[in-house]
Amino acid sequence: MKNTVKNIVPVGHIYIRGNVLKKGNIIGVEEEKAAWAKDLDLPRQGEYTFFAGCGYQFMKYAEGMTRAARTMQKVGIGMDKSISMNIHMSKVLGKVGIDLGTVTAKVSTAGKKDAYTTILTSAVSVLRKLGVDIGYLHQDEPCCGSPLYYAGFLDDYIENAQKNYELLKSLNIQKVIGLIPACTSSLRNLYPQYVEGFDLEVYQFSEVVAQELNKKKIKPKLREKLIVTYHDPCQLSRYLNVTKEPREILNNIDGLELREPGLEQRGQWSTCCGGGGLEAGSPELCERLGRRRAEELLATGANVIVSHCPACIMQLKNSVKRLKADVAVMDLVEILDKVLE
Amino acid sequence: MGKNKSLVDDLISLVGRDNLSDNLYERSAYGQAALEADLEIEKIPLVVVKPTSAQEVSAVVKYANEEKIPIYIHGAGTAFKGSTRPKRPGSILLTTQGLVSIEIDEDDMYFEAGSGVNQYELEKLLQRHGYMLPMNIGSKFSSTLGGAVAVNTVGHMVDICLGKIIDYVMGIEVVLPNGEIIETGTRSIRRPAGIDYTRFFVGMEGVFGIITKIRMRLLPEFCQAYVMGFFPELTDIAHAFMRFYKAKLPPPLYGEFLDQDACLAPFRIRGLAKPKGNLALVITIGYTQEEANRQAENMVKIFEANRAVEARVVTSHKERKDYWDARDNISNILQTEEGEEKLVNSGALECAVPLSHLADSIEFIRGAHKHRVLHEAKSFIYGHVGTCDIHGLWASPGSWPPKKRAECRREALLLENEVNLKWGCASGEVGQTAARIRFLKERYGEAAYSMLMNIKKAIDPNGILNPGNLEGAGYELG
Amino acid sequence: MNWGDSSKGMCDDIEKMERDIIDRIQVCNGCRMCVAMCPTFEGWYTQSAYGRLLAVNLHFKYGLGSVEELSRFLFECATCRRCQERCRVLSRNVGPADIILKARRLLVKKSQAKDTKGS
Numbered sequence: 001m002k003n004t005v006k007n008i009v010p011v012g013h014i015y016i017r018g019n020v021l022k023k024g025n026i027i028g029v030e031e032e033k034a035a036w037a038k039d040l041d042l043p044r045q046g047e048y049t050f051f052a053g054c055g056y057q058f059m060k061y062a063e064g065m066t067r068a069a070r071t072m073q074k075v076g077i078g079m080d081k082s083i084s085m086n087i088h089m090s091k092v093l094g095k096v097g098i099d100l101g102t103v104t105a106k107v108s109t110a111g112k113k114d115a116y117t118t119i120l121t122s123a124v125s126v127l128r129k130l131g132v133d134i135g136y137l138h139q140d141e142p143c144c145g146s147p148l149y150y151a152g153f154l155d156d157y158i159e160n161a162q163k164n165y166e167l168l169k170s171l172n173i174q175k176v177i178g179l180i181p182a183c184t185s186s187l188r189n190l191y192p193q194y195v196e197g198f199d200l201e202v203y204q205f206s207e208v209v210a211q212e213l214n215k216k217k218i219k220p221k222l223r224e225k226l227i228v229t230y231h232d233p234c235q236l237s238r239y240l241n242v243t244k245e246p247r248e249i250l251n252n253i254d255g256l257e258l259r260e261p262g263l264e265q266r267g268q269w270s271t272c273c274g275g276g277g278l279e280a281g282s283p284e285l286c287e288r289l290g291r292r293r294a295e296e297l298l299a300t301g302a303n304v305i306v307s308h309c310p311a312c313i314m315q316l317k318n319s320v321k322r323l324k325a326d327v328a329v330m331d332l333v334e335i336l337d338k339v340l341e
Numbered sequence: 342m343g344k345n346k347s348l349v350d351d352l353i354s355l356v357g358r359d360n361l362s363d364n365l366y367e368r369s370a371y372g373q374a375a376l377e378a379d380l381e382i383e384k385i386p387l388v389v390v391k392p393t394s395a396q397e398v399s400a401v402v403k404y405a406n407e408e409k410i411p412i413y414i415h416g417a418g419t420a421f422k423g424s425t426r427p428k429r430p431g432s433i434l435l436t437t438q439g440l441v442s443i444e445i446d447e448d449d450m451y452f453e454a455g456s457g458v459n460q461y462e463l464e465k466l467l468q469r470h471g472y473m474l475p476m477n478i479g480s481k482f483s484s485t486l487g488g489a490v491a492v493n494t495v496g497h498m499v500d501i502c503l504g505k506i507i508d509y510v511m512g513i514e515v516v517l518p519n520g521e522i523i524e525t526g527t528r529s530i531r532r533p534a535g536i537d538y539t540r541f542f543v544g545m546e547g548v549f550g551i552i553t554k555i556r557m558r559l560l561p562e563f564c565q566a567y568v569m570g571f572f573p574e575l576t577d578i579a580h581a582f583m584r585f586y587k588a589k590l591p592p593p594l595y596g597e598f599l600d601q602d603a604c605l606a607p608f609r610i611r612g613l614a615k616p617k618g619n620l621a622l623v624i625t626i627g628y629t630q631e632e633a634n635r636q637a638e639n640m641v642k643i644f645e646a647n648r649a650v651e652a653r654v655v656t657s658h659k660e661r662k663d664y665w666d667a668r669d670n671i672s673n674i675l676q677t678e679e680g681e682e683k684l685v686n687s688g689a690l691e692c693a694v695p696l697s698h699l700a701d702s703i704e705f706i707r708g709a710h711k712h713r714v715l716h717e718a719k720s721f722i723y724g725h726v727g728t729c730d731i732h733g734l735w736a737s738p739g740s741w742p743p744k745k746r747a748e749c750r751r752e753a754l755l756l757e758n759e760v761n762l763k764w765g766c767a768s769g770e771v772g773q774t775a776a777r778i779r780f781l782k783e784r785y786g787e788a789a790y791s792m793l794m795n796i797k798k799a800i801d802p803n804g805i806l807n808p809g810n811l812e813g814a815g816y817e818l819g
Numbered sequence: 820m821n822w823g824d825s826s827k828g829m830c831d832d833i834e835k836m837e838r839d840i841i842d843r844i845q846v847c848n849g850c851r852m853c854v855a856m857c858p859t860f861e862g863w864y865t866q867s868a869y870g871r872l873l874a875v876n877l878h879f880k881y882g883l884g885s886v887e888e889l890s891r892f893l894f895e896c897a898t899c900r901r902c903q904e905r906c907r908v909l910s911r912n913v914g915p916a917d918i919i920l921k922a923r924r925l926l927v928k929k930s931q932a933k934d935t936k937g938s
Contacts, residue, residue: 004930008890009923150898152923234899272858272899281894289858289897362863365884366874366892370864373873375849382881391862417851438862459855482909483851610908672850672910683846739845 012280013151027058036117046135053180055310059116122337130212144186181235210245220339222255229302232270233309259300275315290319308332360391374426386434393439395553403520416485422776428809456487492772493544499728502592514554518801563626566637570644570652571618579700581647595624596727603721607667688735688753693769712752778813853902868902868915
């Protein structure tokens, strides 16, 4: 990107833009896309198309990279510079066939189980347990392009959106179940504004699950009691207006006690955890937001923090760890997979 | 530039780097008051300071006296009549947002709070202990305790029910215009008779001193009952209240009204059915629930006897909240649908009229006046009818040229002036500075105004605290 | 769902974008109810929708202030939309979150135009 845009948009966003436009995902990794679905026997076509999104798939890389950026910051190399170095190194290594993203991830998560891609496999498992017929586009699933929109690259976003719509239409896709709230909100709220004739039906995972549980009158049960608090992701509660369904799901589980933060800290007023988009430009501010939200959630006395967004999960996991609290952070999907037969 | 640098450095040594901002964007945000349309670039304050103790406030004021730099005081900047906006260039903007201590002393029946404490946070804290905050202001989510005390207002509440805020202020800590810190009042629930320095500052809108801490009596919660009614005419509501007080019935805590047009957007936002008329809302109180309920039933009977098309006691919590929020969030009334031309606030009036003239003053404000531009704007009448306080709001399309909008604002002030002079009253909720100085002069005369200005000159010879406010700077009505 | 965005499709006219943003900001009456709602608020107005909107206003309507600083404030917004919800329920429904996003777009477009001109 030319000089002047660099003064306006934080380098992190510019880097992500490059990744989305060139590699089709926010981290810029090519080979591992859809690797999580390898052994799941997911057909390409189904009544609904399951839209996994970039977040859960690549969060382990994001963790690695942000850790690397933080470390560089500790030794005095600022965020912008460290990402610039990353970009520069990416280009250099790319020329000899080495993907820096994968290398960083492998180095920082070597030997650790990936907590995020298991959420994807659980999501598919849950939908299947509820009898929902899904297909998945595997390598062909595009990136919804949200980071472009929020960073201000509207033209790029629109071009990407139109391209994606054409692809989905060419595959005769009519109904989509989005897992990640940001992707779902992009497809449901933004695409219709910018793509002529957009006519896909877009559902969010928790909406579908709540509906099926209700229809089939399923009353799941936990083996051991859990005291849980729920964190509404901004994209789910305010962009998609989905606050009822996750609570219905949680309250429906026998053995689960739901404790909520204050009236003005939940639902449509849920306090942002800072996970979405601040990391790329303002990591220290991002960390402070995470701490404040974690403190609000921990004050409920729950043993488990439940949310439903990869960025929130990563942010809250890190914040809870920094606060040295013995509280687990789980996705709604994981709990569902545990309790459904 | 050089002078500014040393100003910033000097102030940093007094309040600390973290409690100061010299950033242009920050300064201009602090320099803008609520409801003010245009920014006066040359009057953007030079620096914003956020002292965290009376000692720091004192140091800043002493410094300002030495350097002859004016100070404008700001709680949350939500004053409606322009008191927080700098009237002179080259000022220091001092905000009380750093004075946020709260201590509750139940044994002596008071709490002490820094003037920068947020009203809503304070209200919630007191409620958790079984007390109520004896004020309820529409902007409480943003506004500070100090601001309300400086203006001596209780917002929506009916004055003759619980009193004005000064009735609860046992004492204050205040920084004088020369920087000296004094403490006033008492720790006893019986406040001083005769000379009590508290009265020199509460209600004086920051021109005699900067209030840094306030000691207030703890007031236990009352039992409440809730009444609502719809009326064909606004004046019907006025007559209902006139009858209510004639019958020597005890004042409710709140008596609110909202004209039918003003109900439309707030009702729509909350999914309420279209209003059946002009809305009246009342909250009665009692030491027992029976008492509150009995008063509520009395109110319903009076509503019914005054042409109400609907009048009832409301028991559902959700309904109470919805109707109250519809009235309380007055900014909602200007919401338009996307694509509709946006309306902007162009004129505001607030008058607390004599009881016997409640109905005819409403008619006068509504339309029986001769102000041309006001007649072109869209008017909304609402307010605290139970305490005889009427609000008028004139909204204009965003497309009106700035001059016309300024004329609308001017006419609203003139009308307000007219109402107060005609019926011998004054505004009862928001302060007099700086927009209402002409009224102050006309209503109470030159002798009183000279006395005020002489006192100000005597105690603030360098003109440090809020200069221009008592002169009505920027609000010359011509 | 209130998206407050009547500009369908790409908006190539930078002046129109600027005008639209400034007009929307004039609706704000400074009630400051959004301030305490902002998760990034740590005591200064520029850490809130109110301050960010006024910063955009100061820069584009009055031509003051540095664009780098303005962009820093705008990109420190978490785009959580809490301010927008607050303004809708309690106040004027100014659409502050949308305005901040529009302002980001405007800045990007302006700097991209500068790049093409400069090269």
